Amino acid sequence: MIEVRNLSHYYGEEKVLENINLTLEDGSFTILTGESGSGKTTLLSIMSSLLQQDKGEIYYSDVATSSVDQFRNQYIGFIFQFHYLIAHLTIMENIKMVTKKSKEEILVVLEYLGIDNLANRYPSMLSGGQRQRASIARAIINEPKYLFADEPTGNLDSKNSKIIFDILRNIDATVLVVTHDKSLIEKEDRVLEMKDGKLC
């Protein structure tokens, strides 16, 4: 479970997050939406401990973030809008960089995502949707308990976007995903909306 309590954040004088409170249950899937500049990336960055908050606490299964530097690499996965795969490494090599798992174990994950046949290609030799699946593979290879995705389908067509969302819905982790695209939201999804730094 992740609990965010009384979280506020400033960039200089500008208050970008104001007293955020939220709880994500273990294994849940949650969509975070809201207009540009409302604070979604800032919230995700703080929740994934890429950025230190100014006020408030975040608890991961009752452990406060201030004590989780080690914990971050082990338990948190992050997917960015632009995939950040390393261009001169193959998909397999990109994933090998972040894990002690064997090639066989990596292939199992690639197969789950439908890209095992592309393991030896370089990122530039994949389509946008395939590359995004490769970055999901890299984010989940160490079986994170918590997975954060910031606009993971920002540059994909609607068919590939839906495939990525269905993958994220079915991953065995606590998932928080940011999107602008309301057409990706399904009836049973939990949706949080941000407005001017507040959850509404």
Ligand SMILES: Nc1ncnc2c1ncn2[C@@H]1O[C@H](COP(=O)(O)OP(=O)(O)OP(=O)(O)O)[C@@H](O)[C@H]1O
């Ligand atoms: N490093 C920074 N320094 C100063 N201000 C920042 C910084 N990063 C973001 N901001 C400001 O904080 C506010 C929230 O930005 P944030 O990136 O969290 O919004 P967002 O909801 O993710 O927007 P988008 O949908 O466009 O990605 C914006 O007003 C932005 O200009």
Ligand SMILES: [Mg+2]
């Ligand atoms: Mg953003």
